[in-house]
Amino acid sequence: MSSSRRSRTRRAGSSLSSTSSRSISEDQISELLSKLQALLPESQTRNGAHRGSAARVLQDTCSYIRSLHQEVDNLSETLAELLSSADVTSDQAAIIRSLLM
Numbered sequence: 001m002s003s004s005r006r007s008r009t010r011r012a013g014s015s016l017s018s019t020s021s022r023s024i025s026e027d028q029i030s031e032l033l034s035k036l037q038a039l040l041p042e043s044q045t046r047n048g049a050h051r052g053s054a055a056r057v058l059q060d061t062c063s064y065i066r067s068l069h070q071e072v073d074n075l076s077e078t079l080a081e082l083l084s085s086a087d088v089t090s091d092q093a094a095i096i097r098s099l100l101m
Contacts (some may be wrong), residue, residue, distance in 0.1 A: 029054070033054055033057050036057055036058075036059070036061055037057045037061075039061075040057075040060055040061060040064050041064070079096070079100075081098075083096065083097075
């Protein structure tokens with residue numbers, strides 16, 4: 001075996017061992033899923049189940065994030081309408097903008 005092949009083999013072996021040392025155990029995944037599920041509102045978890053499959057937790061999390069994005073969009077539209085209305089003075093609009101930054 002040539003020296004360049006040996007060094008490539010050595011590097012590949014060392015990268016595999018460093019990759020496996022970075023892997024997450026099933027217990028750690030389970031703990032992370034539990035923490036993620038705890039962040040979801042009760043109405044977002046299906047049937048109020050405390051423990052679900054990983055796929056279910058991830059689906060619920062994605063749904064919740066989508067609903068938060070929609071809520072932000074709706075609130076942004078409402079705020080834009082309020083700021084453009086004649087009832088809001090430029091001083092009030094400046095205060096609102098500064099609070100949002």
